[in-house]
Amino acid sequence: MEIYDKLVKPISEVNYLRAENVARYRLIIRYFLIEYEKIHYWLHKEDIYAMMIGIDGYQDYTLEQCQQDLQSLVDWGNLTAIQDSQKVKTVEDFKNRKYRYQLSEYSVEIERMTLRLEKLEIEGASLEPTLLERIYHALTQLDEIKQKKPSDVHGWLQYLMNDFIRLNQNYQDYIKTLNSAKAEELMKTEAFLIYKDKLISYLRTFVKAMQETGTLIALQLENIQQSDMEIIFKQATEYEMSIPRIDVELNEQEIYENFSGKWQSFYRWFIGENGFNEMDRLNNITNEIIRKITRYAQQIAEMNNRGSNRKEQYHHLANIFMKCQDINEAHCLSAYVFGVADCLHLQHIQPRLTDNIHAGVYEESPSSIQFDPHSRIVRKKTMRKPAQDYSLERKMQQIELENALEEKREKIKALIHHQVIDFQCLPVIDETTRKTLLQWLSKGLAQENKTAKTDEGIEYYINQEHAHQECLVQCLDGDFIMPAFQIVFKESMYE
Numbered sequence: 001m002e003i004y005d006k007l008v009k010p011i012s013e014v015n016y017l018r019a020e021n022v023a024r025y026r027l028i029i030r031y032f033l034i035e036y037e038k039i040h041y042w043l044h045k046e047d048i049y050a051m052m053i054g055i056d057g058y059q060d061y062t063l064e065q066c067q068q069d070l071q072s073l074v075d076w077g078n079l080t081a082i083q084d085s086q087k088v089k090t091v092e093d094f095k096n097r098k099y100r101y102q103l104s105e106y107s108v109e110i111e112r113m114t115l116r117l118e119k120l121e122i123e124g125a126s127l128e129p130t131l132l133e134r135i136y137h138a139l140t141q142l143d144e145i146k147q148k149k150p151s152d153v154h155g156w157l158q159y160l161m162n163d164f165i166r167l168n169q170n171y172q173d174y175i176k177t178l179n180s181a182k183a184e185e186l187m188k189t190e191a192f193l194i195y196k197d198k199l200i201s202y203l204r205t206f207v208k209a210m211q212e213t214g215t216l217i218a219l220q221l222e223n224i225q226q227s228d229m230e231i232i233f234k235q236a237t238e239y240e241m242s243i244p245r246i247d248v249e250l251n252e253q254e255i256y257e258n259f260s261g262k263w264q265s266f267y268r269w270f271i272g273e274n275g276f277n278e279m280d281r282l283n284n285i286t287n288e289i290i291r292k293i294t295r296y297a298q299q300i301a302e303m304n305n306r307g308s309n310r311k312e313q314y315h316h317l318a319n320i321f322m323k324c325q326d327i328n329e330a331h332c333l334s335a336y337v338f339g340v341a342d343c344l345h346l347q348h349i350q351p352r353l354t355d356n357i358h359a360g361v362y363e364e365s366p367s368s369i370q371f372d373p374h375s376r377i378v379r380k381k382t383m384r385k386p387a388q389d390y391s392l393e394r395k396m397q398q399i400e401l402e403n404a405l406e407e408k409r410e411k412i413k414a415l416i417h418h419q420v421i422d423f424q425c426l427p428v429i430d431e432t433t434r435k436t437l438l439q440w441l442s443k444g445l446a447q448e449n450k451t452a453k454t455d456e457g458i459e460y461y462i463n464q465e466h467a468h469q470e471c472l473v474q475c476l477d478g479d480f481i482m483p484a485f486q487i488v489f490k491e492s493m494y495e
Helices: 012-017 022-037 045-053 063-076 091-096 105-118 129-140 150-178 181-187 192-222 226-242 252-270 278-322 327-338 391-415 431-445
Strands: 079-083 099-103 420-422 451-453 459-463 470-475 478-483 486-489
Touching: 012 022, 012 063, 012 105, 022 045, 022 063, 022 099, 022 105, 045 063, 045 099, 063 079, 063 099, 099 105, 129 150, 129 192, 150 226, 150 252, 150 278, 192 252, 192 278, 226 252, 252 278, 278 327, 391 431, 431 451, 431 459, 431 470, 431 486
Parallel strands: none
Antiparallel strands: 079 099, 420 486, 451 459, 459 486, 470 478
């Protein structure tokens, strides 16, 4: 990290946020900001005083206190004071020095930050599918933008990065609120059932938009050449350096690296590294939240149903117990409803030899029970059985596998024309053939030279000459659209 003067020196402009008379200072600065937004930059002491005495609780505020507060803010660097010579009519007026006051740049940003902090809990975060659509639309304009003047390129790049930053921050803040302890407690209450369906629908709508538009963005990014982006970075840097600034020295290399670093983060968000990107992570997190919401809602519904059913049952039983004549009758009813408290259980009873219902236990014939010894020394004898011969079954399985492989080879062989499998010219294929072709295609595209080998050692490469075109691959279990790739074998297949 580079150490420079502004990084380590204190910021006196924030003193008004923690000074002794912080309430008065904050009211004054907020009034300056409101007028600043109206392009009314310069204010007089009398304007501030009239505003302060119009607020409840500040009717005793004096002009001298106003002058002291303004002077403190000037000393801290929050306000810039310039003597107003236009209203000077006498020597006395010149000695009294009437000033006009203006907010400094630091104070404008600091007060805007306090406004955002005040609205942080009110506004909250949200998932906006329109940001994805705007990002995709901006990427489609890249070929036109790189040919325009540097100011247009700079505006396009800033517009794209601002949408990306907003998308990233919004999703992180929104997911953080759903995973907070406060949200967990709310999900366990009955009041949450009212919002469950709306929340799940909201999340699923965003996930659907992200899967559709996010995939298009990823495809668009993969087709963008690094050389084109370097041209855009140079033009944006050139325009940034051309903006006149006072007392600010810009480093051209740092500005270029800033644009390049933002683009790399943007690229990794949608494309990712090692086959996993932030878009997939957000999809998994959102699905987990939907499952958690559904689980909580189901538990609440089950608790409510169980409680209501039990309540009716207990009320009915209480009415029955109230009708009992004495405690003995109540005991009998309790045994009938809740079961006998102490019951004798008889086990290992053989089938009865008589149908007489009055025959007692002692009139039945005895039964024998054989117990296994609990000693570690005495063990049951194990019966050794010869190993069964499964050679016939294994041979049949081997024949079935060979037949399936041969059938698979014949189907693949029928698709090869002049050592090329062209996805544009494929007939209707089955599921097994489709999986094999896509596996070869994925293995080849994963390599830098787009070359790989089949399981049988046949070398091939992926021809991307027509990849910018789309083709329809028809399968027995459905159709899908993909780039028009070609699998080219370097030697004859299945000779």
